[in-house]
Every structure is written in C-alpha cells, then in structure tokens.
Amino acid sequence: MTLTRRIIPCLDIKDGRVVKGTNFLGLRDAGDPVELACRYNEQGADEVVFLDITASRENRGMIIDVIQRAADELFLPLTVGGGIRTLEDIQKTLRAGADKVSMNTSAVQNPGLISDAAKAFGTQCVVVAIDVKRRTSELPGKTIIPLPDQSSCWYEVVTHGGSQPTGIDAIAWAKEAENRGAGEILLTSMETDGTKEGFDIPITAAISDSVGIPVIASGGVGTFEHFYEGFVYGKADAALAASVFHYGEMTIADVKNYLIQKGIAIRPHAK
Secondary structure, three states: OOOOEEEEEEEEEEOOEEEEOHHHOOOEEEEOHHHHHHHHHHHOOOOEEEEEOOHHHHOOOOOHHHHHHHHHHOOOOEEEEOOOOOHHHHHHHHHHOOOEEEEOHHHHHOOHHHHHHHHHHOHHHEEEEEEEEEEOOOOOOOOOEEOOOOOEEEEEEEEOOOOEEEEEEHHHHHHHHHHHOOOEEEEEEOOOOOOOOOOOHHHHHHHHHHOOOOEEEEOOOOOHHHHHHHHHOOOOOEEEEOHHHHOOOOOHHHHHHHHHHOOOOEOOOOO
16 A cells, blocks of 8 residues: 655744754744735645744753644644643643654653653654764764765764754664653754755665664755655655745645655645
C-alpha cells in the first residue's frame, strides 16, 4: 500500500510572531502565526507546525494564547513545540488545542519524558524533533554515513536551536525515541536549514531506513524538486518547509500539483 505523503508548513515563532532566517539567525518578521496558518489551511496543508524557536534557548514559557487562537480557526492537525519540558506542559498544550507536541532539547535531557508522554497521552501525540550536524571525527560507536562527494561522516544530535553539541549519534537517538514511544520524528539538519539547497538526503534516508515510524524531513527547501527528492531519495513520509511558503515563493497547492505530476502519492488540494 502506498502511503500518502504530507506537506507541512512550519511556523517558527518568536514573541508571538512568525520569523524565519538561515539557521535561526538574522530573523525577519513573516507575520502573524494564526493568520499564516489559516492561509495554509486554505491552500491545502496537511498539517501545521508551530515551533517557538527561542523557548529552550532562553528558557521561555509556551505560547498558549497563540495555540488557542489557532485551534479555534484551523481545521487541520496542529503540532506545537518549544518550551515543552514536563507532562504538565504537554497537557496544557494539548488542552489549548494542539493535536501533537514536539519535544527536542527536553527529550535529550530527559529521555523518560518521551516514555511518560506516550503512556499518558498516546504515541500519536508525541513527536520527537531531532536537530543534527555532520561530524567528520571518527569515534567508536557512531554510525558512519556516506556522502555524495564520496566522503563520510556521522551525525551528532544538537540541542538549543543547534547551539549545543551532545555527543549523541543521531541514528541511535532516533531508534531510542521510537522505542520509548515517539509517534513521529521531525528531522532537521543544521547543514541545510535555511540554505534553500535541499534537504540533507543522507541523514534523512538513513533515519527513515532505521525506524518504523514516520519521518518528517525539514531544513533546506528552495524548489519544487527538493520536495520530490526528500520523498524519493530521503524516503521521508512528510516534508516540512517555512520561508518558501511564508514569503509567497510557492504555494502548498503549487507543490502538491507538481508532486502529483511526478507520481508522488499525495492528498490533492481541495480547491
């Protein structure tokens, strides 16, 4: 059976506004998150992700009011991440109207949070976001992945918006997240995020091959072809993008029409 692939706009939120910059630096304002999410809803998005990109780094609380406003106006699944540190945070986020919660830094620091959340709320609510960077130093126990230029590397899990190394192998962490009850993995490579040069295919494919749960590819979309490559070569179940949608460079309907023409199984735009 062919699974239908998903297109997911991601709204990086700071101070209640949507922003997007290369590797989370040099941010520019891209508008009100609820207004943008409603636009994507109309364009045929399969889901929407809200990520408070400053929450972990600056220890800020969550954006419950934004979630509530969005949930009142949206008719598609909403995933929320940023500032999710405890089961109480997860409960508040879901009660505010989110369908899923995404945890990144907090899960690395306390892997038991994944298990506890899955038991309390169900695996379908739990998304583990994994940010990664390439490392060329050869260390025992790391998963070596070949790159297109014939070199190789391993991928390290990084936290706090990519600023903190952990020494954790990305493949091993993805497997542990699945074993602990994660329902999905949201994978962002800091090598490609914000570059518009395409997804980091080697790590996307490697993690997709290593786990049995859906993998959402994130970081680097600049063209229609990049979505196709993420699905076909990266073996991703969903593709996430931000700035190409926020600034009107392409619409979700445009992307879906392109992918349908290329033979990708995707839910067509309703209008």
